[in-house]
Amino acid sequence: MSLDLRYPALSDLKAACRRRIPRFVWEYLDSATGTEAVTPRNRAALEAVCLRPGVLRGTLEPRLDTRLLGQDYAMPVGVAPLGMSGLIWPGAEGLLARMAATERLPYCLSTVATRLPEEIGPLAGDMGWFQLYPPRDPDIRRDILKRARDAGFRVLILTVDVPAPSRRERQLRAKLTIPPRLTPGMLAQMLPCPAWSLGQARLGQPRLRLMEGYMKAAGPTGSTAHVGYLLRTNPDWDYLRALRAEWDGPLVVKGVLEGADAARMVTEGADAIWVSNHAGRQFEGAPASLHALPGVRAAVGDTVPVIFDGGVEGGLDILRALALGADFVMLGRPWHHALGALGARGPSHLAAILRADLIANLHQMGLDNPAAARGRQWVPDTPPAA
Numbered sequence: 001m002s003l004d005l006r007y008p009a010l011s012d013l014k015a016a017c018r019r020r021i022p023r024f025v026w027e028y029l030d031s032a033t034g035t036e037a038v039t040p041r042n043r044a045a046l047e048a049v050c051l052r053p054g055v056l057r058g059t060l061e062p063r064l065d066t067r068l069l070g071q072d073y074a075m076p077v078g079v080a081p082l083g084m085s086g087l088i089w090p091g092a093e094g095l096l097a098r099m100a101a102t103e104r105l106p107y108c109l110s111t112v113a114t115r116l117p118e119e120i121g122p123l124a125g126d127m128g129w130f131q132l133y134p135p136r137d138p139d140i141r142r143d144i145l146k147r148a149r150d151a152g153f154r155v156l157i158l159t160v161d162v163p164a165p166s167r168r169e170r171q172l173r174a175k176l177t178i179p180p181r182l183t184p185g186m187l188a189q190m191l192p193c194p195a196w197s198l199g200q201a202r203l204g205q206p207r208l209r210l211m212e213g214y215m216k217a218a219g220p221t222g223s224t225a226h227v228g229y230l231l232r233t234n235p236d237w238d239y240l241r242a243l244r245a246e247w248d249g250p251l252v253v254k255g256v257l258e259g260a261d262a263a264r265m266v267t268e269g270a271d272a273i274w275v276s277n278h279a280g281r282q283f284e285g286a287p288a289s290l291h292a293l294p295g296v297r298a299a300v301g302d303t304v305p306v307i308f309d310g311g312v313e314g315g316l317d318i319l320r321a322l323a324l325g326a327d328f329v330m331l332g333r334p335w336h337h338a339l340g341a342l343g344a345r346g347p348s349h350l351a352a353i354l355r356a357d358l359i360a361n362l363h364q365m366g367l368d369n370p371a372a373a374r375g376r377q378w379v380p381d382t383p384p385a386a
């Protein structure tokens with residue numbers, strides 16, 4: 001039976017993923033901070049946006065290819081960075097990088113991935129973006145930038161919405177530490193998940209390989225807290241300026257929700273702004289990222305690329321974000337739901353779902369490309385009666 005009949009939508013992949021990965025891993029992937037109110041907030045904001053249909057347009061053959069920061073992509077969709085991706089599915093970083101190279105979509109590798117930039121860069125080809133959690137030490141920062149550049153990563157993403165660790169209460173309840181320290185309870189959760197467990201056994205325990213190298217260089221402490229020390233500086237505008245001076249490729253700032261911040265980042269040399277609330281994992285007080293999007297777009301003007309993420313589950317959501325001002329949309333958890341459900345075949349299947357969904361909805365809107373969705377949200381002509 002074709003994958004489309006068994007898994008027609010992301011929700012099918014998500015349900016299968018949940019069955020096939022251990023519970024503590026699911027809790028890592030799925031949890032937000034506090035009472036997790038941001039998760040439904042992101043979804044509700046997307047679902048509330050209706051789009052204008054367009055009829056009597058004759059034959060349309062929508063084209064999805066999109067240019068961003070000097071590179072052509074097959075559609076305005078990519079893979080957001082997930083730390084410890086290889087914990088969620090064995091070999092996730094390599095599988096996603098290969099998919100990205102084949103499908104011509106960007107893949108963003110996290111600083112706290114379980115694979116090194118030198119391993120993943122060549123697999124992503126010219127589709128690689130590298131996400132930086134700001135190291136405290138400028139020498140470590142410069143070394144990471146050089147390694148990322150030498151490994152072929154073209155675009156640098158500076159994440160600014162993790163000024164300090166957040167409390168992830170659900171992860172605490174699941175007894176999860178990063179990197180994971182296995183308890184008997186966790187081993188019991190692995191038993192019903194043979195594909196995940198055998199894959200991990202084959203590849204070895206997922207570790208923060210990039211940061212480990214610097215930990216060893218820094219001395220014998222070797223603890224996770226030390227990774228936190230190495231990375232958890234709360235960067236400031238001087239840091240952004242220094243990074244701009246050190247990276248000669250496109251620089252994107254991720255985790256922006258305020259228009260005024262976005263405008264200043266552009267003045268300081270950022271090439272694009274990435275609107276995100278980190279899937280609700282950092283600040284439960286954050287607005288839905290979709291609600292922040294129009295303000296950021298208005299603040300940076302029409303020519304600066306704006307990237308969006310947060311709760312996107314299909315092609316229609318992508319068009320909703322494009323309507324409200326995004327140029328490009330990234331998904332984080334969904335690619336991992338696809339991996340969990342189908343292993344190596346999952347991400348390409350998700351790309352196929354998104355492509356088909358985008359095309360179907362563009363036909364309904366009478367549009368022949370996704371960028372034309374800008375401003376096509378439905379605004380009622382008359383306000384509802386009081």
Ligand SMILES: Cc1cc2nc3c(=O)[nH]c(=O)nc-3n(C[C@H](O)[C@H](O)[C@H](O)COP(=O)(O)O)c2cc1C
Pocket residue numbers: 028029030080081082083084110111112131159254276277278279281309310311312330331332333334
């Ligand atoms: C398990 C997990 C780990 C994440 N790790 C990182 C990270 O290392 N760096 C980063 O910039 N964002 C990280 N994020 C945030 C994602 O890049 C992205 O902003 C978010 O997941 C998008 O929402 P979505 O998952 O609903 O598509 C992480 C998100 C999740 C769920």
